[in-house]
Amino acid sequence: MSRLQFVADHLHAFEVKWLCAVVEVARSSFYAWLAGAEGRAAREAADQALAERIRAVHTEDNTYGAPRITAEL
Known part of the structure; x- marks a missing residue:
């Protein structure tokens, strides 16, 4: 959790x-x-x-690496 998210989460209880x-x-x-x-x-x-699209392309053909997946997208 970031410090900024902490502040946002506690706005209801304390002053900003x-x-x-x-x-x-x-x-x-x-x-x-x-x-x-x-x-x-x-x-x-x-x-x-x-x-999700990358996973789908990779699932179709497990031999595809980054260059082929990029070309497929």
Whole structure:
């Protein structure tokens, strides 16, 4: 768990200012991280979809390595 995620998880119980001081991160960094949550979620979903496609190609032919899998995608 990252320090920023810790702050986000405990927002309901404590002030952001205090949490950021405890975990030694700037409030501006926390709010910037929080604003980028949607983009991170989209990238994680895209990475997951790509990983599934790679597994499917590899399952079809176990002799395929990275160059052939890349060409297949």
